[in-house]
Structure formats: C-alpha cells, structure tokens
Amino acid sequence: MSISEFEPQDYSPDGAWKLVFLAWLLASVSTLGALFLSQVMGIAPCVLCWYQRIFMFPLVFVLAAGLFPFDARLVRYALPLAVVGWTIALFHVLVVAGVVPEDLRPCAQGIPCKDQQIEWFGFVTIPLLSLIAFTLIGLLLLLTYFKASK
Amino acid sequence: MKKRVQLRKDVQAKQEGNQLKKALFIGSAILLVLVFVIGIFLYESERLDKSAKVAAQNQVFLARAHPPGLGPADAKVHLVEFFDPACGTCREFYPLVKDLMKANRDKMRLSLRYAPFHAGSDNVVRILEAARKQDKFWQTLEAVLASQSYWAPNHKAQVELLWPRLGNLGLDLERIKRDMYAPEIETVLTQDLADAKALNVTMTPEFFVNGRPLPEFGFEQLKKLVNNAVAKAY
Numbered sequence: 332m333s334i335s336e337f338e339p340q341d342y343s344p345d346g347a348w349k350l351v352f353l354a355w356l357l358a359s360v361s362t363l364g365a366l367f368l369s370q371v372m373g374i375a376p377c378v379l380c381w382y383q384r385i386f387m388f389p390l391v392f393v394l395a396a397g398l399f400p401f402d403a404r405l406v407r408y409a410l411p412l413a414v415v416g417w418t419i420a421l422f423h424v425l426v427v428a429g430v431v432p433e434d435l436r437p438c439a440q441g442i443p444c445k446d447q448q449i450e451w452f453g454f455v456t457i458p459l460l461s462l463i464a465f466t467l468i469g470l471l472l473l474l475t476y477f478k479a480s481k
Numbered sequence: 482m483k484k485r486v487q488l489r490k491d492v493q494a495k496q497e498g499n500q501l502k503k504a505l506f507i508g509s510a511i512l513l514v515l516v517f518v519i520g521i522f523l524y525e526s527e528r529l530d531k532s533a534k535v536a537a538q539n540q541v542f543l544a545r546a547h548p549p550g551l552g553p554a555d556a557k558v559h560l561v562e563f564f565d566p567a568c569g570t571c572r573e574f575y576p577l578v579k580d581l582m583k584a585n586r587d588k589m590r591l592s593l594r595y596a597p598f599h600a601g602s603d604n605v606v607r608i609l610e611a612a613r614k615q616d617k618f619w620q621t622l623e624a625v626l627a628s629q630s631y632w633a634p635n636h637k638a639q640v641e642l643l644w645p646r647l648g649n650l651g652l653d654l655e656r657i658k659r660d661m662y663a664p665e666i667e668t669v670l671t672q673d674l675a676d677a678k679a680l681n682v683t684m685t686p687e688f689f690v691n692g693r694p695l696p697e698f699g700f701e702q703l704k705k706l707v708n709n710a711v712a713k714a715y
Contacts, residue, residue: 345498348502352502352505352506355506356509356513359509359510359513360513363513363514363516363517366517367517367520367521367524371520371521371524371525372524373683375683395506398502398506399502399503399506
C-alpha cells in the first residue's frame with residue numbers, strides 16, 4: 332500500500348491554511364466594520380466605497396468555502412477580487428489625498444468621496460483602512476499560492 | 482507494521498487538526514458577531530445619552546415661526562418633520578403622520594420643514610410655498626404627494642410634469658409661477674436647509690419630537706416617541 336492512499340482528501344499544508352484563515356479574518360473584520368459604519372453609525376458610503384464593498388464582501392464567503400476542505404485553488408478565485416478592490420481603494424486614497432484632480436472623481440451622486448467623516452490620529456481614514464485590508468489579504472493570498480505550489 | 486501504526490497516528494492527528502481548525506473558524510465567527518452586536522449596544526446607548534443633551538440644543542433650530550403647521554399653538558408636544566416632496570418614504574409617511582395627529586388631537590402640533598435633497602425638488606417646494614400664499618397649502622401638498630410618481634420619474638423632480646396635476650385645486654397657477662421665486666420663499670428654503678444641516682438631517686423624512694430625533698428610523702419608533710412625549714406632558 333502506498334502512503335498516499337492514507338492521506339485524507341483535504342490534506343493541506345497547515346501553513347497555507349493559516350494564511351487563508353488570516354485573510355478570511357481580515358475580510359470578515361473589514362466587512363463587519365463597513366456594515367457598522369454604515370448601518371450603525373449612519374455614515375453613508377460614497378460610490379467608491381460601494382465598489383470596494385462589492386469586492387470585499389464576497390471574500391468572506393469565497394475564503395471560507397476554500398477553508399473547508401482546504402483548496403489551494405481558492406487563490407484563483409479570491410485574488411482577482413482582492414486586486415480589483417485594492418486598485419479601487421488606492422484610487423480612493425489618492426482622491427482623498429488630493430492627488431487625483433477633482434474633475435476625475437466619479438462621485439457625482441450625493442455623497443462626496445473626498446469628504447472624510449472619520450480621521451483617526453489625523454491620517455487614518457476609511458479608504459486607508461480599506462487599502463491596508465486589501466493589501467494584506469492580497470499578500471496573504473500570494474503567499475498561499477507559493478506555499479501551496481511548493 | 483510499525484509503518485502502519487505511524488500512518489494511523491498521522492491520520493488521527495490530521496483529523497484532530499481538522500477538528501481544531503473547524504473550532505477555530507466557528508469560534509472566530511461567533512466572536513466577530515458578538516463584538517459587532519456589543520458594539521451596536523455600546524454605540525446606541527452612548528448616542529441616547531447624547532440625544533437628550535442634543536434635544537435641548539436642537540430647539541433653537543426647531544422653534545422657527547415660519548413653517549406650515551397643523552394643530553393648536555399651545556400643544557405641548559411639538560413634532561417637526563423634515564421632508565422632501567419628491568421622496569417616496571415621505572409620501573408614505575404623510576397619511577400615517579396625519580393619523581398620529583388625529584389620535585393626539587389638541588395635544589400635539591406639527592411643523593413641516595423642507596429638505597429638498599432630490600434634484601429639482603426645491604422648485605416643488607417653491608410651488609408649495611406659493612400655494613400657501615393662496616391658503617391652499619395642504620390641498621396642494623396632498624395633490625403633489627399623490628401624483629409624485631408622475632412628476633418625479635427616476636427620483637428627478639420635473640416641474641413641467643407637475644403643473645397638469647395641480648389643475649383642479651382652484652389655484653391661480655399664473656400667480657404661483659410669479660410667486661415661486663419671491664425672496665421670502667428663497668429665505669424659507671435657505672433657512673430650512675441650514676437648519677437641516679445644523680440638525681444633521683441627511684435623509685428624509687426626519688422627525689423631531691420636542692427636539693428629540695428618532696432613535697432609529699421607522700413609524701413604530703415615531704409613534705412610540707410621540708406617545709412617550711404625550712404621556713410625559715399630559
């Protein structure tokens with residue numbers, strides 16, 4: 332009998348599982364945080380915030396589905412979401428910083444994306460938190476990819 | 482043989498590992514939701530504390546003399562509604578607020594303030610104020626709300642679509658068109674929008690009962706707030 336017959340189907344390198352679990356935690360905290368800001372604190376999300384939400388919320392479910400049983404191919408499905416979300420978050424941060432000129436803003440409807448209701452320590456804004464979350468999730472997924480393909 | 486025992490141990494360890502992972506995952510999920518719910522409670526209770534203090538400060542912006550109103554001037558419960566004629570929820574609330582006024586006759590009065598957040602709805606406000614000069618405010622308001630879906634397609638108020646809906650109210654439409662842009666109507670609009678901003682009104686309808694905002698949006702919440710205020714005052 333060969334060893335591989337004894338291997339359970341969802342054998343996963345523990346390191347990779349932990350990375351994805353961490354990414355799932357980040358996505359969940361970001362999602363609940365976003366919901367808290369809009370539903371509890373009543374801060375209306377601007378257009379760019381909505382686009383970031385569109386790419387953050389599904390990560391909670393995609394990553395969780397890839398954890399049980401562990402499937403390293405989840406990177407293929409989750410990474411595009413993280414990359415696009417990251418791009419929008421970066422754009423939003425640049426809009427807030429004033430790097431992107433006013434007339435390029437796709438935020439005509441109602442809530443201006445440049446105005447920030449929250450500014451912790453003078454520089455931590457909601458889009459910056461979003462950019463950090465997308466960056467970390469993206470890096471964790473890349474690490475997972477390299478670890479699993481080894 | 483030895484190899485097999487080792488393998489069985491490996492499999493067992495793996496299964497235990499999987500159990501652990503599931504427990505970790507479910508535990509984290511429960512913890513996250515718990516923190517979220519506790520956060521809601523903490524935030525809400527802090528906000529309620531603040532709202533009592535804010536209610537006193539709000540009175541400055543809510544006690545204006547100019548807005549159209551219903552009910553006796555000496556009523557002890559004062560309901561102020563910020564509304565947008567183009568807002569669907571405001572339309573749905575109108576009969577409910579009227580019933581609420583009826584249920585608390587002589588005990589409460591209503592002031593209507595404008596918060597025309599929809600594109601073009603400031604012009605509808607102008608028409609309402611101009612109709613008020615002809616003592617036809619309430620009839621016009623009801624006609625405006627009833628025909629909302631005709632003149633505000635896609636949430637954009639279009640005055641030219643509204644005129645035909647005001648035909649049979651006995652209004653002098655030519656006079657309304659002249660009065661619409663009168664400076665005193667401009668003043669009302671500016672004042673209401675400034676007060677809405679000061680009171681942090683960002684959505685319509687928004688209600689204040691003796692200065693207190695709704696703890697949470699909904700007609701039941703409004704009814705409760707009014708009933709509490711009536712019980713307290715009478």
